Amino acid sequence: MKHRLLISAISLLMLFAQNLYAQAVLRGKIIDDQNLSLPGANVILEGTNKGSVTNQLGDYFIQGIPSGNYTVLVTYLGYISLTKEISLQDGQTLEMRFQMMPGTLEAGEIIVFGDRLKGQARALNQQKTNSNITNIVAADQIGRFPDANIGDAIKRIPGITMQNDQGEARNIIIRGMAPELNSVMINGERVPSAEGDNRRIQMDLIPSDMIQTIEVNKSVLPDMDADAIGGAVNLVTRKAPNGLRLSGTAASGVNFLTNKPIWTSGLIIGDRIAKDKLGVIFSGSYNNHNFGSDNYEAQWAETDDPNNPVVVNSFDIRKYDVQRVRRSASLALDYDINENHSIILNTMYNWRDDWENRYRFRVDRTERPFESGEFTEIENNLFQLRGRTAIQTKGGIDNDRVKNARLEDQRVINTTLSGSHIFNKLKMTWNGTYAKASEDRPNERYITHRGNADVILDIRDPFKVLTTLVNENDALGLGLNEIYESNNNTFEEDLNGRVDFAMPYSANKGIFKFGGRVRSKYKERTDSYDVYDPLVDLGPGGNNLGSLPNSFQNERVFLNGPQYVPGRFVNKEFLGGLDLKNESLFEFEDAVAEYITGNYQASETITAGYVMTDYQFNSKLSGIFGLRLENTNLEYRGYEFDEEEETFNQSATVTDNYSNFMPGAHFKYDISDNRILRLAWANTIARPNYFDLVPFAIFNPENQSLQRGNPNLVPTTSMNFDLMFENYYESVGVFTAGGFYKDVDNFIYQRTQLNVIDPQFGQLIELTQPENGGTANVYGFETSIQRQFDFLPGIWKGLGIFANYTFTDSRTTGIEGREDDELKLPGTARNMFNASLSFETEKIVMRVSVNHASGYLDEVGGSNFEDLYYDRQTFLDVNASYAFTPNWRVFFEANNLTNQPLRYYQGIRARTAQEEYYNIRINFGVKFDLFN
Numbered sequence: 036m037k038h039r040l041l042i043s044a045i046s047l048l049m050l051f052a053q054n055l056y057a058q059a060v061l062r063g064k065i066i067d068d069q070n071l072s073l074p075g076a077n078v079i080l081e082g083t084n085k086g087s088v089t090n091q092l093g094d095y096f097i098q099g100i101p102s103g104n105y106t107v108l109v110t111y112l113g114y115i116s117l118t119k120e121i122s123l124q125d126g127q128t129l130e131m132r133f134q135m136m137p138g139t140l141e142a143g144e145i146i147v148f149g150d151r152l153k154g155q156a157r158a159l160n161q162q163k164t165n166s167n168i169t170n171i172v173a174a175d176q177i178g179r180f181p182d183a184n185i186g187d188a189i190k191r192i193p194g195i196t197m198q199n200d201q202g203e204a205r206n207i208i209i210r211g212m213a214p215e216l217n218s219v220m221i222n223g224e225r226v227p228s229a230e231g232d233n234r235r236i237q238m239d240l241i242p243s244d245m246i247q248t249i250e251v252n253k254s255v256l257p258d259m260d261a262d263a264i265g266g267a268v269n270l271v272t273r274k275a276p277n278g279l280r281l282s283g284t285a286a287s288g289v290n291f292l293t294n295k296p297i298w299t300s301g302l303i304i305g306d307r308i309a310k311d312k313l314g315v316i317f318s319g320s321y322n323n324h325n326f327g328s329d330n331y332e333a334q335w336a337e338t339d340d341p342n343n344p345v346v347v348n349s350f351d352i353r354k355y356d357v358q359r360v361r362r363s364a365s366l367a368l369d370y371d372i373n374e375n376h377s378i379i380l381n382t383m384y385n386w387r388d389d390w391e392n393r394y395r396f397r398v399d400r401t402e403r404p405f406e407s408g409e410f411t412e413i414e415n416n417l418f419q420l421r422g423r424t425a426i427q428t429k430g431g432i433d434n435d436r437v438k439n440a441r442l443e444d445q446r447v448i449n450t451t452l453s454g455s456h457i458f459n460k461l462k463m464t465w466n467g468t469y470a471k472a473s474e475d476r477p478n479e480r481y482i483t484h485r486g487n488a489d490v491i492l493d494i495r496d497p498f499k500v501l502t503t504l505v506n507e508n509d510a511l512g513l514g515l516n517e518i519y520e521s522n523n524n525t526f527e528e529d530l531n532g533r534v535d536f537a538m539p540y541s542a543n544k545g546i547f548k549f550g551g552r553v554r555s556k557y558k559e560r561t562d563s564y565d566v567y568d569p570l571v572d573l574g575p576g577g578n579n580l581g582s583l584p585n586s587f588q589n590e591r592v593f594l595n596g597p598q599y600v601p602g603r604f605v606n607k608e609f610l611g612g613l614d615l616k617n618e619s620l621f622e623f624e625d626a627v628a629e630y631i632t633g634n635y636q637a638s639e640t641i642t643a644g645y646v647m648t649d650y651q652f653n654s655k656l657s658g659i660f661g662l663r664l665e666n667t668n669l670e671y672r673g674y675e676f677d678e679e680e681e682t683f684n685q686s687a688t689v690t691d692n693y694s695n696f697m698p699g700a701h702f703k704y705d706i707s708d709n710r711i712l713r714l715a716w717a718n719t720i721a722r723p724n725y726f727d728l729v730p731f732a733i734f735n736p737e738n739q740s741l742q743r744g745n746p747n748l749v750p751t752t753s754m755n756f757d758l759m760f761e762n763y764y765e766s767v768g769v770f771t772a773g774g775f776y777k778d779v780d781n782f783i784y785q786r787t788q789l790n791v792i793d794p795q796f797g798q799l800i801e802l803t804q805p806e807n808g809g810t811a812n813v814y815g816f817e818t819s820i821q822r823q824f825d826f827l828p829g830i831w832k833g834l835g836i837f838a839n840y841t842f843t844d845s846r847t848t849g850i851e852g853r854e855d856d857e858l859k860l861p862g863t864a865r866n867m868f869n870a871s872l873s874f875e876t877e878k879i880v881m882r883v884s885v886n887h888a889s890g891y892l893d894e895v896g897g898s899n900f901e902d903l904y905y906d907r908q909t910f911l912d913v914n915a916s917y918a919f920t921p922n923w924r925v926f927f928e929a930n931n932l933t934n935q936p937l938r939y940y941q942g943i944r945a946r947t948a949q950e951e952y953y954n955i956r957i958n959f960g961v962k963f964d965l966f967n
Contacts, residue, residue, distance in 0.1 A: 059123035060459060062096035062374060063131040065089050065109060067153070069966060070277045073111055073135060074248075075160030081106040081118075084544055084651055088164040091248065092274050092314075092369065099460040099539045101125075109133050112163060112709075113156035113767040126459075128374045155821065156767045158248070166649065166659055167701055168254040168713050168759050168773075170194075170819075173247070184361075185246055185270060186238030191869045192251050193771075193819045193839035194266075196888035198905065199937050201328055201357055201389075202953030203239040210253070210775060211813050211843040211863030211891070212265025216721045216751065220269045221449045222381045224531055225260065227472035229445040231525040231560045231633070232726030240387050240445055242320040244284065244301045245363045247273040253775070254701060254715035254757045257647040257661030258535060258548060261697050264719045264753040264779065272365045272383055275314025278966065279306040286960025288928070292591065293356070295325035297958060312371045320363040328355045329593045330951040333500050335941050336402040337900060345900075345946075347494055348402035350502040351395055354588050354601045358390045358440075375457040382450040390440035393429040394588045394604040398422040398490050398502045416495040419505065425485040426510055426580060430607040432478035432520070439611030444475040465534040473526040480520045482610050484513035484580040497945045501598055510603055511581030518567045519626065520615060527558040545650040548661075554641040558725050564629040567621040573613075584609040594934065594952035628676050631683045635673045635729040639722075642666045647699075659701040666694045667722065673729035673744060675795075686730040689746040695720050709763040713773075721751040723783055727805040734796050741796055743804045751807075754778040768822040779811040782860065784850060787897040801897075809849015811860040817841040830876070837871040856899060864891040881915040890944070899942055906938035922965055928958040 065076040072093025079086040080097065083105070087095040102125045109117040114135040123129060137153060158173040165171075170192045186204030190197040197204035198214070206214040219226045219236035226236050248271040255263050281304050288297040298321070305316030336348035365383040372378065401422045404410040410420035431437040453466035489505040504510060533552035540547050574582030584606045593599040615621050647661025670690045676683040697718035704712040726744065733742040759773030783805055791802040819839030825832045845860040871884040887909045894903040911933045916926035932955055939949040 058098075058125060058459060059100040059102060060096060060098055060128040060375070060457060061100060061107070061121070061123065061131065062094070062128065062457070063133065064093045064277070065095065065111070065133050065135060066093055066277055067114070068134065068136050070134075071153075071966075072274065072277060073114070073160070074157060075111075075162075075164045076135075077108075077110045077164060078133075079108045079110075081108050084654075091271055093277075096457060096462075098457065098462065099543055102127075107131070107133075109135065111135055111156070112160045112763055112765065113137060113153075128457075130374050159763060159767065159769050159821070161248070161250075162769070163709075163711065163761070163763055166657075166703065167252060167256050168715055168757050170251045170253070172249045184239040185241040185243050185249070188243045188246075189238065189249060189251070189268065190886055191837075191871070191884070192249070193817045193869070194253065194815075194841040194843075194867065195251065196864050196867050197238070199908075200239065201355070201359075202326060202931070202937075202956075205237055205239045206235050207238055207268065208862045208864065209251070209265030209268075210777070210815065210841070211845060211860060212777075213862035215724055216264040216862075218260060218263040218267045220260075220267065221383055222272060222451055223269055224449060224451055224466070224468040224470065225529065225554065226270075226447060226449065227470050227527040227529050227556065227558075229447060229472040229474040229525065229527070231474065231523075233724040234722070237387075237445060240361070240385050240447060241270065242301075242322060242361055242363050242385075245272065245318055245320050245365055245383070245385075246270050254717050254755065255699075255719060256659060256701065256717075257645040257663045257697075257699050258550060260552075260554075260643070261663055261665055261695070261719050262721055264721045264751065264755070264777065272367060272381060273303065273305070273316050273318055274367055275307060275316040275369055276305045276966065277307055277311075280304070280316075280964075280966040282962070282964040282966075284960060284962050286926075286958050288956060288958035290324065290326040290954065290956045292329070292594070292952070292954035293325050293327050297325070297956065298323040299958065299960065314367070314369040316367045318363075318365045320361070322359070322361040324359045324361075324956075325357070326359065326953065326956070327357050328353075328951050328953050329591075329595055329599070330355065330949065331501075331595055331599055331947075332949045333941075333947055334399075335900075335946055335948070338402050338405040340405040340408075343405050346402055346405055347492060347500050347502065349397070349399035350401070350492075350500065351397045352593075352599055352601050353396075354394045354593075356392045358388075360388045362386045376455070378452065378454045380450075380452050382448070384446070384448045386444075386446045389443040389445075390431075390438055391429070391443065392440050392607050393427075394601050395425075395427045395429070396602050397425045397427070398488075398492075399425075401490070401492055401502070413491075414495075416493070418492045420490060420492060421487050422490040422492075422502065423485065424488040424490065424504065424510070424513060425483055425516065426513060426602070426604060427481060427483040428605045428607060428610055429479075429481050430610045431480050433608065433611035434478075437478050437611070439607045441479045442475075442477060444477075445473070447472045460538050462537045463534065466532070468529070468531040470529040470531070471526065474524070476521070476523040478520060478522065480518070480610050480613075482518050482605050483516040484510075484605075485516035486513045488513070498947055499596065500947060503598075503600075504602075507602065511579065511585075513580045515569070515573075515578035515580075518569070518613070518615070518621075519564060519629075520567070521562065521564045521630070523560075523562045525558070525560045527556060529554065529556045531555070541650075544652075545648050547646075547648050549644075549646045551642070551644040554639075554643075556637075556639050558637045558639075560634055560726075562630040562633050564626045565615075566624045566626045566629075567613075567615045568624070569621055571620060580605065594936075594954060595950055627683055631674045632676050632731045632733045633726075635671065635726065635731065637672075637725045637729070638670045640668045642668075655705045657703050659699075661699055663697045663699070664694060665697070665720065666692070667750070668692045669728070671725075671728050671730070671746065673731040675730070675732045676734070686732075689728065689730055691746075693750070695750070695752065709765065711761045711763075713757070713759045713761070715755070715757040717755045717757075719753050719755060721753075723748040723750060723805070727783065732795065739798070740801045740803070741791075741793055743802065745805045748783060748805060749781050749807055751782050752780050764822065766823055766825045768820070770818075770820045770822075772816070772818040774816040775814065777811075777813040779813060779860070780809075781807045782809075782811050782847070784808050784861065784895045786851060786895075787901070788852075806851070807849075808847060811845055811847045813843065813845040813860060813863065815841060815843035833875045833879075835873045835875065837869070837873070839869050841867040843867070850895060852897070853895070858895060858902075859892050861892045861895060864888045878918045879915070880917075882913065884910075884912045884914075886910040886912075890940075893939065902942055903948060904940050904942075904944070906940055906944065908935050908937075909933055910935050916962075922963055924962045926958075926960060926962060930956050 535550035576582035
């Protein structure tokens, strides 16, 4: 019996193997007139339902073709279609290369377009042929905007707004979904976060010139990672060209805030060698930018004074000086073992150093005089009172690496080895990825002088509040409060692997896919905080501010207004040169309470599997149906500190294990060759921030407040619906319009409770802790148009438009204590608008670009009064270039011509919480592109 079963099993395997190798395979590459690969090209066997779409390398393959004679049709938006007669035999693999010429057919005449539209054509062809709803921007398009980092380029895509940091786009918001609810990948694999307490990816870490294509997936397929409630951004690095290619950039400029130079350079070199079997490409980028920001911040409080119910209780003036050096390098290798087997190696390394000096003037506790009546009202909303004043210099140790500044060293490396294997009908792909992100802040120093002083509080204009000293010389008498040095290190290490299989079925009408992946990550934060008390006088007259080396930080007029004068501060050189380790000069204290509760270790393993089918119902309608299962296993350790006993202990390990089933369905209906209707239903997930899950406790006895982690948080889930219409123009353009709806469950917010009795610390004024809310409904619509006005006569053909608009709204339930306030989901910008008007000829490119996003709720407070909002912003940029040869081009860029500040407000817009200016920056340089 056993022998018969074995013989039957062997017979079935032989039949299966025979079936796999019984039919033919057609594969090859699609290139353009410059020998560059064309991704997103359609390759079809006419009269059959068999076809393929080229990948990023321009490669295509069609499996399971019965023997016979066929006509191959190759189409590409903006290019002249090609046909070729072929003959195939069973078991044969035929390799064919097609070279396409740019141009469109209009009124019987072939209209040829130049280089300026080729990047747009590549992007739109990929967007058109993708199975799901995406927005794609190619390198040629990115280069036509004056964007230094990839975040500034992404903000021009429909439905996306960015949160800025130091004047550059850093955190991505997609369709109103906060940064933690979106994913960012490099070549399809997740990018780890360099920040210590969240899952946000620092988009300003990656230069825009290192990326070949930006893909924004707004509806994820079952074979994609599901942690993308807002969407998944895939940054595709450059692939090897089909011949020798050398290109580069050299530029300089100036930042108008600091009047210091900007230096930029880049180099790309690639070729195919070893009889065209091995493709190699290297990219490198360098940017050195001296900039800064002018900032003031305010916290508002409610008082018991009926005549002054709302006042500023804390006010800062902050001056930042920053040098940012961004370096990036990538290497890609692809090797064709034979016509059916290939392997690819992609690695990318990004390293950003920020040297920052901050000078902060602060007055706080100004609400207390109003409650005690100890103030003088000079005129309406202009007061004289006593306030606690602090003057602080932030810097670092004096050595060649830290340079008397706060150094933030962020690095991310991603290395992926992948393979593609075709066994006639069966296709297998696999990859393994190692990724690591780190943030190191060594020898970070602060010196603070503090004391009570007479101040003027001016809240006559709540948009422009101000607190100043009655006598500016009072600052010199402030006593030394604290000198401390901290060392902070965070790293996240990811090890990922996946394997996927695809096989046609049902007379080749469908493709059955299945696969799995494992993502294993470890994250750790290790901070320290050392306080130093001087045993001797540091200056000739003691340790007060006036006795130490100090200087006015007023070499520039504050962009917030001339009334905002930072004042005098201890010199960064003096702070950096202090010999804090000298026991005869300083008494040392390991201030455990200041840092231990921020340290933690987190391990997370995600295993996933999926099955899906891509089925062609008829020549117009296709559908993808599938199910994804993701299992999450996690372990977190944190620390608690007992303020009374001055001891700490590592809290009990928190472990959890949960699974999520996520079905999905995606339909694509080809109304005509260039008109498409898409409908998608997908389920997605967002796991809590790392630090939110850590069982930490931070107790502040001064104001009786407690901050805790919450190991009981559950992940946020969302059911997403999308409907999108796309109309593509043969002359390279597109019009899209569609709507979306997200049913979000268990979203996470920070909850603040007053007068809480904590079992560990007793009576408290307030407890802040992350909590799961109830549901959130997010809905909206978006529309976009890209169009070259080639239908106009003469020189006006050079005009073009790139514009998009997104409307988003939301409503929430389950925010405890705020059920009647009709709160929006944090991050939901109601209106987002991008517009770019361009004029292009064979030699000249000129573009004016506008980017606008309306304000939105950023943090939920305990009441409407405490809610924090990110204010609306509008950016205006211009750029131009002139090609004096086909291979050499000079360019000019100007960013932030509106001098748009970063602004937050508390409760209502007429109550500024932060206003930070960066000024204009310009760049000019040369680009070259040499290819064979």
